[in-house]
Amino acid sequence: MMVLGVDGGGTSCRAALATAEGRIVGRAKVGPANIRTDLNGARDSIMAAVRDAFASAGQDIASIPDTPALLGLAGANVGTYGVQLRAALPFTHCLIQSDTMIALEGAVGMGDGAIAILGTGSAYLAREANEIRELGGWGFLIGDQGSGARIGRDLLEETLLAFDGIVPGSPLTEAVLAAHRGDPGQIVEFTTSATPGDFATYAPMVFDYADHGDAVAIKIADRAAAAVEASLDALKLKQDAPRCLLGGLAAQIGPRLSAHHQALISPPLQDALGGAISMAVRLFADRDVSHAGPY
Structure with missing residues (x-):
């Protein structure tokens, strides 16, 4: 079999x-x-x-x-x-x-523990004493904080806000606008048919610019990390229960967590x-x- x-x-x-x-x-x-x-x-x-x-x-x-x-x-x-x-x-x-x-x-196998899945979308799941608790997974339009799609959406929003002079721009927002030929209307057109995966293609750009000190990138990346911490806290696990970060963005967001939360993170079994x-x-x-x- x-x-x-x-x-x-x-x-x-x-x-x-x-x-x-x-x-x-x-x-x-x-x-x-x-x-x-x-x-x-x-x-x-x-x-x-x-x-x-x-x-x-x-x-x-x-x-x-x-x-x-x-x-x-x-x-x-x-x-x-x-x-x-x-x-x-x-x-x-x-x-x-x-x-x-x-x-x-x-x-975590069959025992107690929790995961944060940080990919195109985001979702959280915990098991304690055979009780399952689930958070998130609602899609990036109304949820999925800390996900690639949400990070990409936030970047496009920041780019348009910077274009309008509402918030300060940065080399990152300038690069995004330049990729759309300097036309904010092209960004809007992109969003009308873009899938979550399309939005998520911008996430690596955010972390790359954040590593080089870009203010807007750091703001978006730190916002994502704070959302992950808040969701992990909401699961209300015991201190010794393993917590694993999974997905394509785990390696980028993990180092941005506070020292307290980093100490709680364990590598996944598989x-x-x-x-x-x-x-x-x-x-x-x-x-x-x-x-x-x-x-």
């Missing part, structure tokens, strides 16, 4: 095929799979990653429907998107979780895809799914 694990987010979708003991034999990575922002596109990405993972392992893709799958997906914590996706997938045995759940499993496999093994490998009903 083999199991599938999938980690789908706003930037990429990864899949892994593993043995019943959890040994990964095939991996793949394709485009984004946020089921809230693009359900059909997410399904296509998931299935492409799954097929590629089977190919990587030298396995027959005809076995895909009969392989138990654990999917951790961005957007699965909102509305009925997970239910809609489940109906569109070919798996006989499938469980859809939020991407935060598989990330927690990967980072990544979210590893968490999906661990969860799949625990839920599927210990039961005879060949005689179980679909789920």
Whole structure:
């Protein structure tokens, strides 16, 4: 018996095929799979990653429907998107979780602890005495503080405020305006169709300029770090419970946390895809799914 694990987010979708003991034999990575922002596109990405993972392992893709799958997906914590996706997938045995759940499993195992996922979006999850507490994950328009998309949005806002003379500008805001040919209208046009991933492409620029002392970049980066600290505090974990920063921005935001918060941060045990496999093994490998009903 083999199991599938999938980690789908706003930037990429990864899949892994593993043995019943959890040994990964095939991996793949394709485009984004946020089921809230693009359900059909997410399904296509998931299935492409799954097929590629089977190919990587030298396995027959005809076995895909009969392989138990654990999917951790961005957007699965909102509305009925997970239910809609489940109906569109070919798996006989499938469980859809939020991407935060598989990330927690990967980072701290089955014990107490918390994660801050800092990527295109942001979300927080804690487990203590088997109780799950979740914060954030609401999308960058009304949430996702400390995320790449929110940092990019904040940068464009600061650029327009500086253009209007409402706040001081900086080399960073000048560079952003120059990239749009000095026309603030082009920035507005960009925002009308930009995805969260499009906004997040500006985040590396913010941290690069912050490292060189740019005042606006430092303001945005420090705002993101403060948001992360406030969210971690709101989880109200015991002092000795591990807290892990995950995602593409963890390395940039971590050093900007206060000394108190940095002392609480632990390295993750494994990544979210590893968490999906661990969860799949625990839920599927210990039961005879060949005689179980679909789920």
